[in-house]
Each structure stands twice: as structure tokens, then as C-alpha cells.
Amino acid sequence: MTFLEPLLLWGLPLALLPVIIHLFNRLRHRSINWAAMMFLLSATRKSTRYAKLRQWLILLFRVLALLVLIVAISRPLAGGWIGWMLHPAPDAIIMVLDRSASMEARLPGGSASKRAEAARLLAQTAKGYEETSRFILFDTALRTPQEIGDPLSLPQLSVAAATDTAADLPATLQAVLDWVTRTRPGNLEIWLASDLQRSNWQPDSDRWLAITTQLAGLPQNVRVRLLAMDQPPAGESSSIAITEVHRRYRSEPPELDLVINIERNNPAQAVLPLTVANDGNRAQVDLQVQGQSFRYRHKMVIESATAAGWGRVEIPSDDNPRDNSAYFVFGPPVVLKTAVISTDPAAGRVLQLSAAPIPGDTNRVADLLSVEQAESAPLADYSLVLWNAPLPKGEAAKKLRQFAEGGGSVGIFAPGDPGQFEGLAYGETQTAETDKSWALSRWEEKEGLLAKTDEGLSLPLNELFFTRRQPLSGEKNVLAAFEDGGPFLVRRVTGRGEIVFCASSPSPEWSNLREGLVLVPLVQRLLENGGRRFTQAGQMVCGQLGEAASGETWISVDGYKDPRTQAGVYRSGNRLVAVNRPAAEDEPEILDSGKARSLFGRVRVQLFAEPKQGESKLQSELWRAFLFAMLLFLLAEAILALPPKPEPAAPRLAREGGPA
Incomplete structure (x- = not known):
């Protein structure tokens, strides 16, 4: 047996109050031996034994009444055959309805959407529990509890209507758990209706472990019933x-x-x-x-x-x-601003012109800043930061990281000195042999920063040559590589933004990037990506x-x-x-129903199409039975406490010689 309110069991010693009161009452009276009373006590010894027995029974029933009252308010739960006998229906049924846009797909062979059909089936099933259970609706769009009086009204409720939202199933189940923890209902069932779209269930999320642990740790019995609306579309979509x-x-x-x-x-x-x-x-x-x-x-x-x-x-x-x-x-x-930080004046000027190539264009502005100025500059006003200086450290690195996480773009060019930033490291500077240089042999041009133009033309990366470079190491997404396989351009996604590392510099001593045929489109695309939070x-x-x-x-x-x-x-x-x-x-990927069930761990999950199993393991609240027992004990105590009926008086004898 378990309890929903176990802390109240600390009140069990209060059941001894009748005994304590009885003992105090006995201390109030002192026994004094009186010779004349000895004959009366001897005459009534038999009735005295009965009176003591009755008093002990009255005391016992009072103690038991208090005992079962404390147990009742602690809300006990019983399993096994007792739980099966006392389990006509769950105390609360929580219906979780997936209202994502994908649930508006029509079912094969019909005109009803998956959401509408799920609401109808939930309402139809709930009708059989109407007299015994509470119904609480959680929808994935608002994730707020809504108590439903008449389950058949579910399909007509506004909180069950169509939406254009996504469904975050882990967040919705966490909201359900918060409500259960706050309200502490008894025996509980969660009815979940969803099309099992993978993007909505997020099976790889760490939140599932926390949710299943909390569900399994609840004192009351919890069962999940899954209504899988995962039918594929009948026609073209x-x-x-x-x-x-x-x-x-x-x-x-x-x-x-x-x-x-x-x-x-x-x-x-x-x-x-x-x-x-x-x-x-x-x-x-x-x-x-x-x-x-x-x-x-x-x-x-x-x-x-x-x-x-x-x-x-x-x-x-x-x-x-x-x-x-x-x-x-x-x-x-919208004005898109670029901050250029460079310790090389020539390279800084090239980067500045790449970010704002047209003089007088008020929608493209590039500010040339020193490293000291960059540390105090309001980077939140910028869309792009181009860094061609020793890699930032300390507060400067933290500020640049926060800028990228907020949606900005960062372009880092070879600093000349070895260093590390955001998991990527620059090695020692390499210089090509006399009259030789490095060229690029591989780059991604289907999409991204080096993609073809709208007219279908490729960027001339094959015309670039490099006389100096710094090797890049660390976990990376390589966008372009040298002929020897070394990475030239690497991209790292950080928060809502991105950081791009270049193994060379636009300085004339390093490469011909200054010509702009590749650098200008690259910088402009970085600028547009970072400016999306504005545009x-x-x-x-x-x-x-x-x-x-x-x-x-x-x-x-x-x-x-x-x-x-x-x-x-x-x-x-x-x-x-x-x-x-x-x-x-x-996204078309649908989660297998078996995989969906496994996400709940030790919590029992049953498909609506399956027969009910494991009913002998159900738990039921027993507080009603304990209250009834308390009433019986109080009734027995009241009957025993009634005074005995007086014996009828004997008739007086007539005087001798007179009439009777």
C-alpha cells in the first residue's frame, strides 16, 4: 500500500488521544475504602466486569476511528486483487491532443482530418467514464489544462480546433507532470493522440529520460494509452x-x-x-x-x-x-552594418570594401575598428564581424561568442599567430616554396556560402592561389579544401548564428583574395545571413x-x-x-509506434487498438473505504455509550390482613 499524502501519516500518534484522556480522567479520582461499600461491591461484581468491558470497547472504537481518519486523509492506494476489485475507473483521465499542422491531413477514404477524428475517438471512449472520472485536456498548442464536463463536446471546443503550430510532445508531457504534481489526483490515465511525426516527438531529446523518471516515480498508478494517427496520405500531397x-x-x-x-x-x-x-x-x-x-x-x-x-x-x-x-x-x-577588426591595414581595407563595395550605399556600412575599440563596441547593432587579428581571448572572446549565438555572422581570417577559438585551432604559418602556391580543388557549390549565383554561375574558386596559410584543426564542417586535402574554409554553427574560419588572409602577401571575385560574394552572403535577424x-x-x-x-x-x-x-x-x-x-518522417512506446521506459503504454492488459496491477484509492470504517467505529462507540435501560420497580407488598 502506498499513500498520495504520506506526510500526514506523522499524525498517527494522535490516535492515542482517547487513551491519554482516559488516563488523565482516572488520575482525577482517588479510591477511599469504606466498610459499607464492600458489601455493595461484592453484590455488583458481575455487573462491574461488564461495565469495564464496555468501557474498553468504547475506548478501542474511539482509537480506531481516529486511526482510520488519519489514514483516509493520507489517501492510501492499494494494488493487486484489492486494487482490481476497487478499480471501476481512473480518478482522472488526461487527454493530450496533438494540434500540429500535420494533424490536419485528411484520413484515407474520408474527409475528416486526423485531428478531428482523434478528438471524436477520444470523446467516444471517454463517454464510458463520464460518471466516474474527471477529464482534463492538454493541447500541444497552448499546453494549459482545460477541464471538460461533457466529453462529447470535445470536438467542438476551441482548444481542440485546427492550428498551424508544431507540437512539442516532451514539453506538453512536462506540463502534464507539473499539473499532476500540483493537484495530486488519484489513479491516472494519460490518453495521447498524435500522428507520431518525428520532429514533434523529438525522440533524441534528453527530456524524455526526465519525463519517464518522473512518471515512474509518481505514488499513484499511471498508464499511457496511445492513439496513433499515423496513416500515410492516400494521394499526392x-x-x-x-x-x-x-x-x-x-x-x-x-x-x-x-x-x-x-x-x-x-x-x-x-x-x-x-x-x-x-x-x-x-x-x-x-x-x-x-x-x-x-x-x-x-x-x-x-x-x-x-x-x-x-x-x-x-x-x-x-x-x-x-x-x-x-x-x-x-x-x-534595413541598414546592414559590418565591423572589421584587423591589425593589417591593407587586409582591413580589402575586407571593408568587400562588406560595403558601393560608395554612397547607405544600406551597407562597414566600420574599421581596432581590437580595443571592438571590445567596447555595441556588436548587437551589427550583422557581421570580420576578424583579421590575433584570436580573441577573455571578455573579447565571450562577447564575440554571444554575438554569434544571437544570430550574427563572424568571419575569421588567418591571424598569423597560432591560437584557438570556439573549438577550432590555427597552427603555425606555412609558406609556399618560391614560385609555387596552393590552389583549391574541392568546394561545396550546391548551397551555402560558396553556392552558384542566381544565374547558375560558379564562383571562380579555381582561380585563387595562396602563398601563405595556417592549418585548421578541430571538429569542423569543411566548405572548401586545398589540393592536398587541408581545409581552406570551415563553418561552425553557434546558437542562431555562424562562425566561418578561413585558413588564409586577403593580405597581398598571403593570397589573391583581394581581387574580390570570391571574397565579395562570400562576405555579402555572410552579411545577409547575419542580417536576417533584422531583415x-x-x-x-x-x-x-x-x-x-x-x-x-x-x-x-x-x-x-x-x-x-x-x-x-x-x-x-x-x-x-x-x-x-x-x-x-x-518533414515527412513518422516515428514507429514501437519506438514511441519505448520512449516511456518503465511506464506502461497501451495502444487504443489493444485489449486492456495488466488490470490486476492497477492501483485504487481506498480513502472512501477508510471513511466508511470510521463511521462504523463511531456508530459502534455511540451504541456502547448509551446508558442501560432502568430495571422495572418491584410491586409493593400489601399490609397483612388488607387487600392486596
Whole structure:
């Protein structure tokens, strides 16, 4: 037997209060021997034995009544056959409903979505427990408890409606655990309905171990029932997402550049109509798509170089209408600033011109700073830091690391002296033999910093030559390498930003990088990546706006929508924000139901399709039985405490000779 409130068992000694009171009462009376009483005591000895027995029974029942009362308020649980006999239904049923965008896929052969069907099945199953159990709903979008009176109303509730959010299952289960710890319900079942999308379950997260440990450590019995809505789509399905929005502010007329990703479950070549709506205008483009992933750049003319607005891209509706559209916003150009720190004046000037190559361009600004100035400069205002000096240490290194973690880009060029920063180390400087140099033989040009241009042209990395270099060592992602296999350009992701290490320098004594054919595109791409936290500030994923609102009032400009759960365009004052579903919702990988069950460790997990097993191991609360026993003890004590009935008086004898 276990207890939900074990600390209250410290009150068990209070059950001895009737005994203590009885002993104190005996001390109040003193026995005095009186000769005349000896005859009376002898005459009533038999009745005295009965009176003592009754008093001892009254005392026993009072002690037992207090004892079972203390045990009852400690909320005992019993397992085995007792738990099976006393387990008609769980005390609380927690329903966890996956409301992610992927749950809006229609079931094969029907028109209902996976979410709607899951809500219906949960409500139908809960109907059988309506008279005996409490129902608490946790949805993955809001993760707040909602008690439900009538389980059949579940499909109609707003907290069970469709959303454009992702589902963080570990975070939702942690919210459930927090509620259980706070409210301490009795016997408990968790009904979990999900499509088992891997990105939502995050099976590699360390949080699962903490969750299963807490679940297994609860004093009450917990069982998880899994409703797996993992049916594959019946027909072809496509999703669309906008990954980047760029203004071509120097083009004439001004243009907006949209980078669009399309994911498909059928890799065969097909024609996919794309509709782009902006400012009341609609344009359609027929895309020749092939493969499961397809990237498309769409250029559209905007009113002026400083215009602001919003729009939407759409593809034809399919099995999941939630992933067939995406939103974008645009505003006036944002100034992108670069901080150049260099101890070599010539190399510093080359880097400065690479970051701001057009004089008079107010949207590209490059500041040349000394190492001392960089330590006090407000790096949060910059998009890119180019470092061509001895590697930072101490507070300077910490500041540069925080800048990258916050979303900035850092480019580090060979410092000349050996050193280490963020797990990458520069070795001793190597100098090529006379009339010889190193060249590059391998680089990544499909995507990233060295990718081909929009016109499909490759960057001329094969024309670069290097007379000096510093070997790079450490865990790294190599973007380009020398002919002898040594890394030339290495990228490290840090937080929301990136750090790129170059094995050479733009100084004339080191290489011909100063010519700019490779350096300028490389630096400009780094600048754009680091500037996304400014230029893409109007692009958010669903669920993020509610966290970042901080008391702001957001109003939908394309209908009545909830900014916490619905994709769309929202306005707060003069600020426009496009909210789209998370990119992870387009990932097709589904978790195997067996793998999902194994994530719960020692906690019993049962699929809804399986018969109930292990009922003999169920636990049930016994406090009602203990309260009933207390009432019986008090009733017995009251009956014994009743005074005995008086004996009827004997009739008086008539005087002698008179009438009787």
C-alpha cells in the first residue's frame, strides 16, 4: 500500500488521544475504602466486569476511528486483487491532443482530418467514464489544462480546433507532470493522440529520460494509452514554405525576391500551379517540379524602394490544406552594418570594401575598428564581424561568442599567430616554396556560402592561389579544401548564428583574395545571413508571436485569427509580421509506434487498438473505504455509550390482613 499524502501519516500518534484522556480522567479520582461499600461491591461484581468491558470497547472504537481518519486523509492506494476489485475507473483521465499542422491531413477514404477524428475517438471512449472520472485536456498548442464536463463536446471546443503550430510532445508531457504534481489526483490515465511525426516527438531529446523518471516515480498508478494517427496520405500531397524574403533595393523597378521551398511525397515530374497574391494583385506561375524537394526564386515588382506591404503564395489544395499557403511581409530597406577588426591595414581595407563595395550605399556600412575599440563596441547593432587579428581571448572572446549565438555572422581570417577559438585551432604559418602556391580543388557549390549565383554561375574558386596559410584543426564542417586535402574554409554553427574560419588572409602577401571575385560574394552572403535577424524580423513561426508579444496587441489583417495558433499577417501599430507554420511540420518522417512506446521506459503504454492488459496491477484509492470504517467505529462507540435501560420497580407488598 502506498499513500498520495504520506506526510500526514506523522499524525498517527494522535490516535492515542482517547487513551491519554482516559488516563488523565482516572488520575482525577482517588479510591477511599469504606466498610459499607464492600458489601455493595461484592453484590455488583458481575455487573462491574461488564461495565469495564464496555468501557474498553468504547475506548478501542474511539482509537480506531481516529486511526482510520488519519489514514483516509493520507489517501492510501492499494494494488493487486484489492486494487482490481476497487478499480471501476481512473480518478482522472488526461487527454493530450496533438494540434500540429500535420494533424490536419485528411484520413484515407474520408474527409475528416486526423485531428478531428482523434478528438471524436477520444470523446467516444471517454463517454464510458463520464460518471466516474474527471477529464482534463492538454493541447500541444497552448499546453494549459482545460477541464471538460461533457466529453462529447470535445470536438467542438476551441482548444481542440485546427492550428498551424508544431507540437512539442516532451514539453506538453512536462506540463502534464507539473499539473499532476500540483493537484495530486488519484489513479491516472494519460490518453495521447498524435500522428507520431518525428520532429514533434523529438525522440533524441534528453527530456524524455526526465519525463519517464518522473512518471515512474509518481505514488499513484499511471498508464499511457496511445492513439496513433499515423496513416500515410492516400494521394499526392505537397507543401509550400517561404524561407527568405529579400528586397532588391537597387534594381529598377524595385523588386522583391522570395525564396520558396516545395516538398512533395511524389518525386515524379509534374506541373504545379503557384499563385502569388500581393496588394490585391494575383499572378500565377506554372512550375515544372521534380523530386521531393524543390526550391524556386520568385521575383516580383513592388511599388517603390521604400514600400511596405504583405502577400501570400499558394498551391492547389490537397490532403492537408494547412500546408498549401504561406505569408510574407516586406518593409523599407534595413541598414546592414559590418565591423572589421584587423591589425593589417591593407587586409582591413580589402575586407571593408568587400562588406560595403558601393560608395554612397547607405544600406551597407562597414566600420574599421581596432581590437580595443571592438571590445567596447555595441556588436548587437551589427550583422557581421570580420576578424583579421590575433584570436580573441577573455571578455573579447565571450562577447564575440554571444554575438554569434544571437544570430550574427563572424568571419575569421588567418591571424598569423597560432591560437584557438570556439573549438577550432590555427597552427603555425606555412609558406609556399618560391614560385609555387596552393590552389583549391574541392568546394561545396550546391548551397551555402560558396553556392552558384542566381544565374547558375560558379564562383571562380579555381582561380585563387595562396602563398601563405595556417592549418585548421578541430571538429569542423569543411566548405572548401586545398589540393592536398587541408581545409581552406570551415563553418561552425553557434546558437542562431555562424562562425566561418578561413585558413588564409586577403593580405597581398598571403593570397589573391583581394581581387574580390570570391571574397565579395562570400562576405555579402555572410552579411545577409547575419542580417536576417533584422531583415527577416517580420517573419515568425506560428506560436512564436504569442511568446514575443509582451503585452502588444496584434490584429489580423487577413481575417479573424488567433496570432498564437493561426498563420497569417498581423499588425501592431506600424509593424507587420507574417506568421507561418514551422518548417519542421513539412518533414515527412513518422516515428514507429514501437519506438514511441519505448520512449516511456518503465511506464506502461497501451495502444487504443489493444485489449486492456495488466488490470490486476492497477492501483485504487481506498480513502472512501477508510471513511466508511470510521463511521462504523463511531456508530459502534455511540451504541456502547448509551446508558442501560432502568430495571422495572418491584410491586409493593400489601399490609397483612388488607387487600392486596
